[in-house]
Amino acid sequence: MKIIKQTYQMNSQSLLFILVFAYFLAIVIAPLFTPHDPLQINMNERLLKPSEEHLFGTDHLGRDLFSRILTGGQVTVGTGLLVLIIVLLVGVPLGMVSGFIGGRFDRYFMRIIDSFMAFPDFIIAIVLSGILGPSMLNLIFAIVVAKWGSYARLVRSTVLSEKEKDYVLMAVVNGLSAFQIIRKHLLPHVMGNVLVLATLDFGKIILMIASLSYIGLGAQPPTPEWGAMLNESTPYVQSSPHLMIIPGIAIMCTVLISNLVGDVLRDRFDVKG
Known part of the structure; x- marks a missing residue:
């Protein structure tokens, strides 16, 4: 029974990763x-209902909504991936x-992190985006500033617990440099936790990008970004609700x-959340 359960879980995980790969591949090539x-x-052709010619209908300017959704996936998801990569490279x-x-x-560094983490991520992103002005570049910078501290803190705590273990002390005795110890011994131990956090955090980053664009601090018209599209559709929510749905x-x-992917990775790496 246990073997059947494990086989079912492995098949479910494989199917999930295949679906994820297909989803992101579609975002890349669909436009x-x-x-x-x-x-x-x-x-x-403004505000047309979904039809054979316009699969998702048209918006208030007669633009094909299906084409804008496909193109907007590259903007929203691509920006989210870029933010996540920069956050990882910094944190x-x-x-x-x-x-x-x-x-x-370490003490000074932790005080800096605590100052960033004293406020919710979204509040920091809104304040910075408002100060810097509405643009995708400023939005990326604002979210990176809001997010990097949580990764740095997670990695720091893992390194503090690992560097006192025997295998790291033996590496020091054997004359390995700090860079070699970090690369060969510490980095593999932190990547599991970081990967789980990054996967779970990606959805939050997407929501932040869409939210900031929705309130006018991110993508600007006519860029087909999902959050900006929600903002443009607000006046037509009663007459053409599909524009927001x-x-x-x-x-x-x-x-x-x-x-879903984050939950699977958390179970695989046995990360306690």
Whole structure:
């Protein structure tokens, strides 16, 4: 019975990862096959219902909603991946260096992290985006500033617990440099936790991007970003509710997939959350 259960779990995980791969592959290549120009305005076809010619209908400017959803996936999801990569490149090395060196540097570094984590991520992102002005570049910078501290803190705590173990002490005795110890011994131990956190956090980053664009601090018209599309559709929610429902479903599916993958990875790496 236990073997059957394990086989079922492995098959379910494999199917999930295949679906995730297919989903992100579709986001990458689908805009190449859009039936219409996502930026083309046609006031004679504004607010059309879903039909064979316009699968998801058209928006208030007559633009094909299906084409804009496909193109918007690259903007929203692509921006989310870029933010996550930058956060990892900033947070993971700083956390490892702080945990390994310790001492005064670690104490000062932790005070900096505590100052960033004293406020909710979304509040920091809104404040920075509002100060810097509405643009995707400023949005990326704001979210990176809001998010890097949690990764640095996670990595630091893992390094602090691992560097006192015998295998690290033996590496020091054998004359390995700090860089070699971090790369060969400490980095493999932190990557599992970091990967789980990043996967679960990706959905939150997507929500932050869409939310900031919705309130006008992210993507600007006519960029087909999912959050911005929700903002543009607000005045037509009663007459054409599909204009808000479809981008909302796209955001929800992306966040759901991120959380499902995060749960699977958390079970695989046995991360206690």
